[in-house]
Amino acid sequence: MLAAFAHATSADDPVSALSVGERPEPIPPDGWVPITVRAASLNHHDVWTLRGAVTPAGGLPCVLGTDAAGVDDDGNEYVIHGVLGDPARGRGDETLDPERSVLSDAGHGTLAARIVVPRRNLVPKPAELSWAEAACLPTAWLTAYRMLFTKARARPGDRVLVQGAGGGVATAAILLARAAGLWVRVVTRDPAKADRAAELGAHEVVMSGTRLPSDCDVVLDTVGQATWKSSLGAVRPGGTVVLSGATTGFDAPTNLARLFSRQINVLGSTMGTRTELEDLIGFLVAGGVRPLVDSVAPLDSAGEQFSRLLSGQVFGKVVVEP
Numbered sequence: 001m002l003a004a005f006a007h008a009t010s011a012d013d014p015v016s017a018l019s020v021g022e023r024p025e026p027i028p029p030d031g032w033v034p035i036t037v038r039a040a041s042l043n044h045h046d047v048w049t050l051r052g053a054v055t056p057a058g059g060l061p062c063v064l065g066t067d068a069a070g071v072d073d074d075g076n077e078y079v080i081h082g083v084l085g086d087p088a089r090g091r092g093d094e095t096l097d098p099e100r101s102v103l104s105d106a107g108h109g110t111l112a113a114r115i116v117v118p119r120r121n122l123v124p125k126p127a128e129l130s131w132a133e134a135a136c137l138p139t140a141w142l143t144a145y146r147m148l149f150t151k152a153r154a155r156p157g158d159r160v161l162v163q164g165a166g167g168g169v170a171t172a173a174i175l176l177a178r179a180a181g182l183w184v185r186v187v188t189r190d191p192a193k194a195d196r197a198a199e200l201g202a203h204e205v206v207m208s209g210t211r212l213p214s215d216c217d218v219v220l221d222t223v224g225q226a227t228w229k230s231s232l233g234a235v236r237p238g239g240t241v242v243l244s245g246a247t248t249g250f251d252a253p254t255n256l257a258r259l260f261s262r263q264i265n266v267l268g269s270t271m272g273t274r275t276e277l278e279d280l281i282g283f284l285v286a287g288g289v290r291p292l293v294d295s296v297a298p299l300d301s302a303g304e305q306f307s308r309l310l311s312g313q314v315f316g317k318v319v320v321e322p
């Protein structure tokens, strides 16, 4: 079957570590189900694997991908929850299972014609969502949903700052926040992306490096090192900063005096539970919001699509179809 996989790792040239070609079809262990993939989306997590920052349990070669939507052998349509974890070991939350993994890290990534997933990871796909839209949900959109609503407990009228404009998580956060009645400020490096964030509904868009007022109830950061100082500066006393990624690096000094004197809540967040994925899907169906799809391309062009993702020119999610 056709798959996009890491055959090596390269910290400096991650796309050179990618191959697209034939891989053996995975055999489902007990309790797992084979799925024919209709659409899958690319994530920065795949880039971390190609760079060698994430080590797949089964070694290399490793099929990439944590997002997909597809059909089982009876024709039932599903969104695939990408988290492998036991809610019981995580005190009711599989993302807190100490042995938690995601599909590609366990060796069964989603950038393939056929995949195998645990039965509990199958979430019914509503007819209202296209295959491409459904394939955007399990990683970036679920992460943004959990950051906003589970972690920060954002409420209508709250002021939210989103670091970055065009990323998968950033576009999801902007659209979800607007749909939930929040006031949204976006910080971006790129004037063209600033215009597009405003079109998505951001109330205010500012360029990176602008001094920000400390007036936001919630700050969502996936950029890390480059934005951490500004994230802590942008939150109101008693407000919440949620971090779920560090694209630009992991070493960011923190002003501890500011943290305690202004009683800032700093929360980490990762992916989301199956229940949160169901809630997210319900939110989209009822509210009419849809994932922003940058482009849909054949799976065999995955190398080109990863190059686009790394170039920073993408706005929204990049989807591939086997």
Ligand SMILES: NC(=O)c1ccc[n+]([C@@H]2O[C@H](COP(=O)([O-])OP(=O)(O)OC[C@H]3O[C@@H](n4cnc5c(N)ncnc54)[C@H](OP(=O)(O)O)[C@@H]3O)[C@@H](O)[C@H]2O)c1
Residues within 6 Å of the ligand: 043, 044, 045, 048, 139, 140, 143, 163, 164, 165, 166, 167, 168, 169, 170, 187, 188, 189, 190, 193, 208, 222, 223, 226, 227, 244, 245, 246, 247, 248, 269, 270, 271, 309, 312
């Ligand atoms: N913990 C989790 O479960 C989880 C889930 C999903 C993602 N993540 C992580 O979150 C990060 C973003 O993921 P993604 O899928 O949204 O990635 P992406 O689609 O590649 O987006 C990258 C984002 O980072 C911003 N950015 C990049 N470099 C920047 C810089 N130097 N200064 C300011 N902003 C910068 C971009 O903003 P512009 O619009 O200004 O270009 C863009 O919004 C990745 O590190 C990923 O691994 C973690």
